[in-house]
Amino acid sequence: MYNERKISSAVINRLPRYYRYLGDLLENDITRISSKELSIKMNITASQIRQDLNNFGGFGQQGYGYNVEYLYSEIKKILGLDKVYNLIVVGGGNIGQALVNYTNFEKRGFVITAVFDVNPRLIGMTIRGIEVHDVDCMEEFVKNNNVDVAILTLPRSQANTVASNLAEWGVKGMWNFSHVDLNMPDDIKVENVHLTDSLMTLLYKINEVETDEASIIHNTDNNKE
Amino acid sequence: MYNERKISSAVINRLPRYYRYLGDLLENDITRISSKELSIKMNITASQIRQDLNNFGGFGQQGYGYNVEYLYSEIKKILGLDKVYNLIVVGGGNIGQALVNYTNFEKRGFVITAVFDVNPRLIGMTIRGIEVHDVDCMEEFVKNNNVDVAILTLPRSQANTVASNLAEWGVKGMWNFSHVDLNMPDDIKVENVHLTDSLMTLLYKINEVETDEASIIHNTDNNKE
Known part of the structure; x- marks a missing residue:
């Protein structure tokens, strides 16, 4: 029955993490x-966990805890990983190639069937057996194959136009690099990487630690600024 | 004076996005x-923007708006991008190599100086002029060079041990793939990729759309489950 209520995106974002820990x-x-x-x-707090899992009907039993295998397989179904x-x-550059070479995706049922690029040096190449096609063939490919997700690793100036086309041709989600x-x-889902x-956020946090340390030492100096 | 108040991590996570749009x-x-x-x-709402930027003293003027160049350069400083x-x-596999090949990082002042791996086939190789070293040399390298961030693209079983060592040797942040x-x-900052x-979350959202559509059509069937 879990699919009849709207689950908050914060909970959804935590589900893969539950799945990983249960695995x-x-x-x-x-x-x-x-x-x-x-x-x-x-x-995270135990009450957060209970709340999160209650969204899906809850699978715990008082005094017994959670049945790990059951919970794992339920979350797997909820995530659609069955x-x-x-x-x-789309974009056969460095990141695109690295993702094609990442064999763990396939083990989970995420199968990359084609790569598209504009670069004549890449077109015709195969990466782990997967061919790089001319982007001109993309419309036909997408219309003839049921493409769930396009992984966008193309220059930012082109991303929006290409994504709009892909959505029109039937792609349901964009994994946007x-x-x-x-x-x-609204009906086209997007996850950004x-x-x-992400790296800038990390550097901010590093600088913040250093600033804090500096301001403990030079507190009076800072107050003058 | 902005560094004397604790800024919420939600705001910090939005800063790179402001920086990107202002650019x-x-x-x-x-x-x-x-x-x-x-x-x-x-x-995002205008009031959110005003609130966010007020964290840093605010740079807007009533009736005039924000001075884009000034705001851009201030956020740049706040993010420490000056x-x-x-x-x-650490880990010279597919993702590691792709990141080394990503020249945009260097333009922003993020300079990758070395790659470390255990694989003898990779050690001694150079990627865009950057050498892959034996992981046994990592302690010495980190202790002799002021390493701000380690990009971890190594198998999950090793990540925690390696990260602990790196932190002990003086690395301030982990960009964890x-x-x-x-x-x-607490003083070691981590950003996870x-x-x-991320891909699982996207697939959940795609399935949710499909489930919603199906439940509109088969609503009575679902209620029986």
Whole structure:
């Protein structure tokens, strides 16, 4: 029944993390776990865990805890990981190639079926058996194959135009590595991986630590500024 | 004076996005902008923008708007992008190599100075002029060079041990691509790029759209489940 209520995006963003931790537990032959034990491992509160999992009907039993295998397989279903997905890469540069070479995706049912690029030096090449096609063939490919996700690793100036076309041709979601925000209709889902933003955030936090330390030492100096 | 108050991490996470949009405005020779115009572009409320920028003393003037160049350069300073940073890559696989090849980082002052790996086939190689060293030399390198950030693209089983060592040797931040959460002391900053989690979240959202559509059609069927 979980799909009849709107789940908040904060909860959705935490689900893959639950899935990862439960997978680790299974690998270590741990078959049940209390919300408290899980909360220590995951560094979030036990009540947060109970609340999160209640969104999906809750799978815990008072005094027993969670059945790890059951919870893992339920979250797997909720995340839709019991299906196989068809992905294409648009932009066969460094990041695009690295993603094609990342074999773990395939193990999870994320299958990259084609790469598209404009660069004649790349077109015709194969990366781990997957061909790089001319971007001119993309419309036909997308219309003839049921493409779930386009992985966008193309220059930011082109990302919005290409994404709009892909959406029109039937692609349901954009995994966006291009360093620009996409303007998409509501039914097209977007997840951004803005690498430069992430690195900048990290540097800010590092500088903040240093500033804090400096301001403890030079507090009176700072007050004069 | 902005560094004397604690800025929330939500604001910090938005700063690179402000920086990106302001950079675009500058490139298009737009010298001033109201919070309202900026809010439309960025798809967040004008009051959010004013609140965010007030954290740093605010740079807007009533009836005039923001001076784009000034705001851009202030955010640049706040983010610490007026300095040069020394980065190393730990794990010279696909993602590690792609990041070394990403020349935009250097333009922003993020300089990768070395790559470390255990694989004898990679050691001694150079990627865009940057040498891949044996991981056994990492301690000496880190202790002799002021390494700001380690980019971790190594198997998850090793990530925590390696990160702890790096922190002890003086690395201030971890940009973590390994698919595991790091347990670090508070003064070591971590930004995670969990690619698989991000893709799973996207697939959840795609499935949710499809489930919503299906439940409109088959609503009575679902209620029986």
